Amino acid sequence: MSTHTPRGPVxxxxxxxxxxxxxxALRPELLLTQEHHMCPxxxxxxxLRGFLDTxxxxxxxxxxxxxxxxxxxxxxSGTMDVDLVQALHGRAPSVATGVKRMKPDAVVxxxxxxxxxxxxxxxxxxxxxxRGEQVTCILLNNGVFxxxxxxxxxxxxxxxxxKNSLDGRDAEYHGYPILxxxxxxxxxxxxxxxRGSVHNAGAVARTKKMFRRAFETQVExxxxxxxxxxxxxxxxxxxxxxxGPGYMNDTLGEVHIMGELKVDGVVRxxxxxxxxxxxxxxxxxxxxxxxxxxx
Amino acid sequence: MTATLPGRAERTxxxxxxxxxxxxxxxxxxFFAGYPMTPFTEVLEHFARLLPEAGGTCINAESELExxxxxxxxxxxxxxxxxxxxxxxxxxxxxxxxxxTLAELPMVVFNMAxxxxxxxxxxxxxxxxxxxxxxxxxxxxxxxxxxxxxxxxLADKWRNPVLVYGDYLLAHTQEALTIETLQFxxxxxxxxxxxxxxxGSGLSGSVTPxxxxxxxxxxxxxxxxxxxxxxxxxxxxxxxxVETGFLDDAETVIVTFGSPAKFVKYAIKQLxxxxxRIGYVRPITLWPFPYDTVRDAAAGARxxxxxxLSAGQMVDDVRIGVSGQAPVTFIGGVSTDHSGFGMxxxxxxxxxxxxxxxxxxxxxxxxxxxxxxxxxxxxxxQQEAAR
Amino acid sequence: MTTxxxxxxxxxxxDAGHCKGCELCIPACPPGVLAMSTEVNHMGxxxxxxxxxxTGCAACLYVCPDFVFEVFRFNQPVMSDVEVAE
Ligand code: SF4
Ligand code: SF4
Ligand code: SF4
Numbered sequence: 001m002s003t004h005t006p007r008g009p010v011x012x013x014x015x016x017x018x019x020x021x022x023x024x025a026l027r028p029e030l031l032l033t034q035e036h037h038m039c040p041x042x043x044x045x046x047x048l049r050g051f052l053d054t055x056x057x058x059x060x061x062x063x064x065x066x067x068x069x070x071x072x073x074x075x076x077s078g079t080m081d082v083d084l085v086q087a088l089h090g091r092a093p094s095v096a097t098g099v100k101r102m103k104p105d106a107v108v109x110x111x112x113x114x115x116x117x118x119x120x121x122x123x124x125x126x127x128x129x130x131r132g133e134q135v136t137c138i139l140l141n142n143g144v145f146x147x148x149x150x151x152x153x154x155x156x157x158x159x160x161x162x163k164n165s166l167d168g169r170d171a172e173y174h175g176y177p178i179l180x181x182x183x184x185x186x187x188x189x190x191x192x193x194x195r196g197s198v199h200n201a202g203a204v205a206r207t208k209k210m211f212r213r214a215f216e217t218q219v220e221x222x223x224x225x226x227x228x229x230x231x232x233x234x235x236x237x238x239x240x241x242x243x244g245p246g247y248m249n250d251t252l253g254e255v256h257i258m259g260e261l262k263v264d265g266v267v268r269x270x271x272x273x274x275x276x277x278x279x280x281x282x283x284x285x286x287x288x289x290x291x292x293x294x295x
Numbered sequence: 296m297t298a299t300l301p302g303r304a305e306r307t308x309x310x311x312x313x314x315x316x317x318x319x320x321x322x323x324x325x326f327f328a329g330y331p332m333t334p335f336t337e338v339l340e341h342f343a344r345l346l347p348e349a350g351g352t353c354i355n356a357e358s359e360l361e362x363x364x365x366x367x368x369x370x371x372x373x374x375x376x377x378x379x380x381x382x383x384x385x386x387x388x389x390x391x392x393x394x395x396t397l398a399e400l401p402m403v404v405f406n407m408a409x410x411x412x413x414x415x416x417x418x419x420x421x422x423x424x425x426x427x428x429x430x431x432x433x434x435x436x437x438x439x440x441x442x443x444x445x446x447x448x449l450a451d452k453w454r455n456p457v458l459v460y461g462d463y464l465l466a467h468t469q470e471a472l473t474i475e476t477l478q479f480x481x482x483x484x485x486x487x488x489x490x491x492x493x494x495g496s497g498l499s500g501s502v503t504p505x506x507x508x509x510x511x512x513x514x515x516x517x518x519x520x521x522x523x524x525x526x527x528x529x530x531x532x533x534x535x536x537v538e539t540g541f542l543d544d545a546e547t548v549i550v551t552f553g554s555p556a557k558f559v560k561y562a563i564k565q566l567x568x569x570x571x572r573i574g575y576v577r578p579i580t581l582w583p584f585p586y587d588t589v590r591d592a593a594a595g596a597r598x599x600x601x602x603x604l605s606a607g608q609m610v611d612d613v614r615i616g617v618s619g620q621a622p623v624t625f626i627g628g629v630s631t632d633h634s635g636f637g638m639x640x641x642x643x644x645x646x647x648x649x650x651x652x653x654x655x656x657x658x659x660x661x662x663x664x665x666x667x668x669x670x671x672x673x674x675x676x677q678q679e680a681a682r
Numbered sequence: 683m684t685t686x687x688x689x690x691x692x693x694x695x696x697d698a699g700h701c702k703g704c705e706l707c708i709p710a711c712p713p714g715v716l717a718m719s720t721e722v723n724h725m726g727x728x729x730x731x732x733x734x735x736x737t738g739c740a741a742c743l744y745v746c747p748d749f750v751f752e753v754f755r756f757n758q759p760v761m762s763d764v765e766v767a768e
Contacts, residue, residue: 008764086503098368
């Protein structure tokens with residue numbers, strides 16, 4: 001975003017300033033520690049912040065239950081201050097179903113990656129959505145098995161280089177990526193389906209709103225809700241951390257189009273999403289340039 | 296399906312599946328998820344009908360994988376929950392069974408097996424890692440009603456899955472009975488369960504097979520968790536349950552379990568009446584297996600036979616128990632009906648009596664009438680190798 | 683050298699010890715008042731440093747995977763005179 005070069009001396013940033021009000025706190029309230037072992041430049045903690053802060057802001061934190069899948073993000077199982085059930089790889093939506101049926105007043109959400117949800121457990125999320133289960137499934141989609149060291153998943157895009165598609169994903173040889181958000185949005189039981197991203201501040205802010213609408217859908221018992229978030233995995237993509245957001249925008253972001261795919265039961269077209277994305281990005285950039293999203 | 300017998304208002308005629316389901320509800324089961332498969336299907340049907348009436352939930356899961364996952368979630372909230380299938384369906388659930396044990400979730404699993412060929416699956420498990428499930432094998436519906444309630448208790452007591460091993464006969468035999476709620480010793484509250492109320496308090500909890508805990512709470516780690524489970528498992532061996540009969544002067548001891556045990560016991564009673572000194576051991580828990588009972592029974596005997604409707608699975612445990620004190624012969628066999636669902640021709644008192652007597656009198660085991668048709672020819676190179 | 687007056691409407695605290703040096707915050711800052719250090723922290727990573735002109739917009743915080751920033755807005759903007767090369 002920025003093209004300026006900073007000028008003058010480095011300011012002291014070790015202590016909170018006097019005569020100022022806090023805009024955003026260091027770490028989400030619902031994290032027991034800020035430390036995590038994710039790689040530099042990983043996008044998953046950004047999505048984590050989004051949904052944890054949303055739970056706090058909605059005042060439902062004290063009745064929320066997470067069901068975690070298996071992937072890099074599983075390391076948040078121990079640091080999220082949220083009652084949690086650890087599921088097997090791919091099985092979180094069913095486990096969440098059992099939890100929700102026994103605790104109908106809880107806000108129940110899964111936390112899964114693309115390897116977990118779209119490879120190993122595709123039927124689980126589809127069946128849970130079709131059943132209109134009153135849970136929220138959260139997918140952190142980086143198009144790669146990050147934890148195993150960079151292997152192709154069902155959402156890897158055509159041309160994407162991974163350790164088992166060295167010359168890039170080839171449609172004829174490896175098949176096509178699954179656009180899971182689009183697939184889920186076609187199911188009757190899915191009430192709210194959105195695809196966010198964390199490749200820049202504006203996208204992070206928009207994604208947070210998606211979490212809010214998804215959790216609201218659940219609280220109001222309007223059906224299954226789903227938020228997919230495109231996240232950077234510089235390690236699994238073999239790109240420098242600083243190039244992560246740009247790489248993502250140009251590759252995954254061009255195939256898995258960001259936006260609210262289904263709102264109040266109405267499915268939206270890819271063109272509608274693209275147009276909206278451009279508008280929203282300009283709006284948000286302008287607001288940030290003015291000094292914040294609240295300006 | 297349910298009819299009250301005249302003059303005996305407290306007893307109702309019901310098929311085994313319904314009795315097992317009513318026993319589950321009596322035990323406080325609040326959740327069931329399953330996928331239809333013969334001969335387990337009726338268990339699912341009765342749960343679907345009866346559980347909602349009792350304030351619970353039964354989900355017709357889209358697959359066995361999902362059924363066990365749903366029950367997993369329900370258990371994690373501290374409620375009693377179960378799933379089930381035939382051995383075939385349970386094969387699909389094995390990954391979960393392994394990990395449920397590490398997550399210490401008290402799942403009750405029904406296997407309405409096609410025959411007794413799931414003994415290994417039940418007692419050794421098809422999943423990965425070091426784990427054991429307590430396996431209860433009722434001989435009839437009446438005992439099933441008790442053992443199902445015991446299963447829910449033992450699962451909670453040990454925080455370990457418990458499997459109820461039944462079959463076509465158990466699931467479909469109609470009996471007139473009363474489902475009495477059994478009383479068990481009080482267990483501590485499930486402080487390990489999660490319900491969302493501790494979220495955001497700094498003391499949130501987790502239910503996990505991974506050996507990790509919330510930040511700041513003591514954590515086993517993967518290895519520590521596996522070692523802890525390995526320490527708990529031998530303690531569960533104390534739950535061994537067994538029935539014996541006519542062992543005092545027995546020259547021949549037959550080991551048998553489940554529905555066929557009732558036939559075996561009847562055949563032995565007939566043989567006893569003819570003066571044959573034959574006794575039996577009936578493991579009620581397949582795991583833990585009553586090795587000590589089998590060892591003691593074999594001490595004074597000349598021979599031991601294992602009768603089971605399989606190609607010979609429990610016979611391995613019988614050999615371990617006998618420990619070479621007497622020769623052990625497998626006198627059962629594969630026996631299903633043509634569909635593969637039912638119990639087959641070997642489940643016949645006359646057939647069983649002939650086999651026991653053959654063993655007892657050191658004769659060759661008789662051929663099962665009608666099973667000659669199953670004699671397939673080996674390929675020449677296999678015959679060569681078998682020579 | 684000339685002196686220019688730069689207005690800061692906000693500021694941030696930077697928990698440099700937790701920074702993993704990914705540099706996502708640098709291009710995210712609209713007025714461009716963040717730049718990476720030449721020093722490294724105890725993990726061996728360079729970390730961002732703040733210069734005059736922060737607006738308190740929080741964009742850096744939104745994109746930082748390691749929760750390094752805390753963002754503040756001054757009650758009254760702070761003016762700093764800085765010497766810049768011509
Ligand atoms: S491998 Fe990828 S997804 Fe996993 S922590 Fe590293 S950057 Fe994140
Ligand atoms: S708050 Fe905004 S202006 Fe200040 S350092 Fe962060 S991104 Fe830059
Ligand atoms: S985004 Fe965060 S972790 Fe990355 S360089 Fe900036 S402060 Fe460090």
